[in-house]
Structure formats: C-alpha cells, structure tokens
Amino acid sequence: MLRKFSVLSFILAGVFASQAHAVQISKMGKDLTPEERATLKAMLPNAPEPKDDEFVHIPPSMADLEASNIHPKLKEAIKRGYDLFTNTQQLKGKNVFNNMNCVSCHMGEGRRPFAGPVWAAVVTLPDFRGKNGHVNNLEERIVGCFSFSMNGKPPEYGSDDMVALTAYHQWLAKGVPVYPDVKLYGRGYPKLKDPAEKPDFARGKALYEQNCAACHGENGAGLVQNGKVQFPALWGDDSFNWGAGAARVFTLAAFIKYNMPLGKAPSLTDQEAWDLAQYVDGQERPQDPRYTEDVKETRAKYEKTFHKDTLYGLEVNGKLLGNHKNVGHKDFLKPDALRSRDFSGQAK
Numbered sequence: 245m246l247r248k249f250s251v252l253s254f255i256l257a258g259v260f261a262s263q264a265h266a267v268q269i270s271k272m273g274k275d276l277t278p279e280e281r282a283t284l285k286a287m288l289p290n291a292p293e294p295k296d297d298e299f300v301h302i303p304p305s306m307a308d309l310e311a312s313n314i315h316p317k318l319k320e321a322i323k324r325g326y327d328l329f330t331n332t333q334q335l336k337g338k339n340v341f342n343n344m345n346c347v348s349c350h351m352g353e354g355r356r357p358f359a360g361p362v363w364a365a366v367v368t369l370p371d372f373r374g375k376n377g378h379v380n381n382l383e384e385r386i387v388g389c390f391s392f393s394m395n396g397k398p399p400e401y402g403s404d405d406m407v408a409l410t411a412y413h414q415w416l417a418k419g420v421p422v423y424p425d426v427k428l429y430g431r432g433y434p435k436l437k438d439p440a441e442k443p444d445f446a447r448g449k450a451l452y453e454q455n456c457a458a459c460h461g462e463n464g465a466g467l468v469q470n471g472k473v474q475f476p477a478l479w480g481d482d483s484f485n486w487g488a489g490a491a492r493v494f495t496l497a498a499f500i501k502y503n504m505p506l507g508k509a510p511s512l513t514d515q516e517a518w519d520l521a522q523y524v525d526g527q528e529r530p531q532d533p534r535y536t537e538d539v540k541e542t543r544a545k546y547e548k549t550f551h552k553d554t555l556y557g558l559e560v561n562g563k564l565l566g567n568h569k570n571v572g573h574k575d576f577l578k579p580d581a582l583r584s585r586d587f588s589g590q591a592k
C-alpha cells in the first residue's frame with residue numbers, strides 16, 4: 245500500500261509535468277514538426293503517435309487565455325467554465341450528487357488526447373446521437389454527462405453555469421475546423437482491439453488490488469479529504485450511474501488503458517485493461533435514470549443503443565446487477581432535462 249504522502253506528491257509531479265507541455269498545436273499529423281512530435285511524445289509517452297491523416301489538437305491553455313485580446317467579460321465567462329469543469333464539486337447537492345469532477349474522466353482540464361478531450365464535441369455537434377435518438381447540441385451533450393456521469397441534475401439550459409461551461413469547451417476548440425471531415429487524434433477514449441480472452445472478473449479483481457486499490461480503495465469508494473476529491477469513486481453511491489458512458493466495458497477498458505494507473509499509463513496490456521474494466525463495471529452503482537422499475541425491461545429497452553456493452557441487468561459473480569431502486573445521494577430518478585426532441589415538424 246502506497247503511503248498517502250507519496251501518492252499525493254506523485255500526483256502533483258504529474259500535474260506540473262502536464263502544465264510544462266501546454267503548447268497549442270492544431271494541424272494535420274502529416275504537418276507536425278519534429279519539435280511538435282517531441283512535445284506530444286513527452287505528453288503521451290507510449291500512446292499511439294498521430295497518423296498523417298488525423299487532425300491533432302492540443303488546445304490553448306489558461307495562460308494563453310490571459311494573454312489573448314478577447315473581451316475581458318468573455319475571459320471571465322471562460323474562467324468560470326474552467327472553474328466549474330475542474331471543481332464541479334462546488335455544485336454538489338444542486339447539480340452533482342457523487343464525488344466526481346468533470347476532470348475525473350476528462351483529464352488534463354479536458355485538454356488531454358485519449359482522455360476524452362471535450363473540444364471534439366464543439367466541432368462535431370449538433371449531431372444525431374444514437375443514445376437518445378435525436379439531434380443534440382453542445383449543451384445537451386453536457387446535460388448527458390451531468391445526468392449519468394455525475395449522477396446529477398444538469399444546470400438549466402441557457403443558465404449562467406451552462407453558458408460558462410460551453411464557453412470553456414468552445415475556447416478549447418480554438419483552431420479546429422467546424423464539422424471536420426478528418427479523424428480527430430485521441431478523441432474520446434479510442435477503442436481497444438477486441439480482447440484475446442473474454443474479460444474476466446477474477447483476473448480483474450487481482451489486478452485491481454495490485455494496481456488501483458492504493459488510490460481508489462479496496463471498496464472502490466475513492467478518497468475525499470476536507471471536501472476535496474483526491475481519488476474519485478469507481479463504484480458505489482459516489483460514482484457514475486448505470487446510464488453513464490463509463491459503465492460500458494469497452495469505454496472503461498480504453499479509459500483505463502490510456503490513463504491509469506495515474507502517472508504510469510499506458511503500462512497495462514490491453515487484456516489487463518479489459519479485465520479491470522470487467523471488474524469495475526461488474527460492481528453496483530446508482531440506478532440508470534431511464535429505469536422503468538424493472539431492470540430486465542430497462543436493459544432490453546436500451547440494449548441496442550447502450551446496454552449491450554454494459555453488465556447492467558446481467559448476473560455477475562452471482563448477483564443480478566442494477567436490480568434495485570437506489571439512486572445514490574439524490575432524491576429523484578430522472579432529471580427533467582432528459583427528454584426527447586423532434587425537428588420533423590410532425591411532433592404532436
């Protein structure tokens with residue numbers, strides 16, 4: 245077991261290292277200079293290098309924001325969005341009901357390739373989203389992460405907090421073409437190859453105890469000290485709910501492969517990442533806000549668009565997962581912001 249002091253200083257070292265590489269890059273892989281390639285290599289050791297036909301974007305930093313000549317009031321809005329994105333816990337009990345910050349999963353302030361860089365949403369939305377079956381804009385994409393990943397109740401569309409968050413996302417996208425028709429390097433958590441062997445809960449458990457429990461806890465509950473999230477929860481009431489993207493085993497496997505153990509990734513094999521994801525996503529967590537009062541029915545209803553990739557409604561380790569009414573720390577199941585939309589002119 246690592247002692248707390250060494251764990252924390254290790255994290256701080258990582259934070260400073262990532263700030264040292266805060267240089268904006270926005271160009272096709274084939275146009276990268278040797279210096280830019282070296283910068284990427286230092287930022288993402290062992291990660292796949294950009295291909296010629298991929299667009300590489302390392303967003304401007306907060307220092308670039310200060311130095312830019314945009315309106316001071318816009319700077320304020322972007323800085324407020326940054327503050328909400330990096331310390332989302334300030335909305336706890338209002339919009340957030342677990343111990344996550346946006347940066348718990350969108351690492352490096354939402355700027356880091358292979359860690360769900362959020363600028364990609366700015367340049368590809370509005371678009372149709374299979375998960376909810378209609379056209380979504382940036383605000384609605386953010387609403388999705390509040391409802392599922394933060395097990396919460398999103399800020400109102402058009403509210404000050406929502407405008408600030410979207411302003412921060414849009415600032416990060418500076419220099420990327422809108423609706424690009426090329427691949428975006430390191431977007432999302434790039435999917436790993438199918439595992440050679442079926443992902444295995446028991447193997448995952450052993451790997452977890454060895455590589456992850458020192459920070460995230462044996463019980464996956466993470467660690468909060470003086471109201472500050474040191475290590476986010478991987479399962480249980482303080483974690484993301486059953487409707488969250490990270491509940492899909494392939495998404496979590498990719499997140500783990502490229503980003504964990506913190507400061508050492510990628511160091512696990514693909515198979516190890518798949519086994520770990522099977523273990524973590526094979527644990528209980530708050531109910532899917534789309535729950536119909538019957539876990540099998542809910543799974544079936546969202547099977548095609550979502551649950552085919554989760555363990556929800558399946559028996560794992562002798563337990564039927566998701567068969568409960570526990571909504572975690574909130575007192576409602578589904579936030580009103582989750583609703584359908586129709587632009588055909590045929591809506592009743």
Ligand code: HEC
Pocket residue numbers: 329332344345346347348349350360361362364365366368385386389390393394409413431432433434484488489490495
């Ligand atoms: C538990 C992990 C987790 C947390 C916490 C989280 N997200 Fe996400 N987010 C995801 C996953 C998973 C995806 C889907 C990535 C993919 O498609 O591979 C995603 C996608 C996104 C996207 C779209 C990115 C793209 O490439 O189009 C945006 C924007 C976003 N999240 C914003 C937020 C905001 C804002 C917050 C905080 C309020 C937040 N997220 C919190 C896991 C999380």
Ligand code: HEC
Pocket residue numbers: 251254255347348349351352452455456457458459460474475476477478483484490496499500504505506520524
């Ligand atoms: C040195 C401490 C440390 C170790 C070891 C570590 N993590 Fe993390 N992990 C973190 C921190 C800190 C974050 C939040 C990222 C941030 O804020 O930049 C995180 C975030 C995560 C997340 C996304 C947020 C959430 O709670 O769902 C997952 C999933 C995760 N880690 C899984 C793992 C797995 C699996 C391992 C073992 C292979 C592991 N971690 C090892 C510190 C650690």
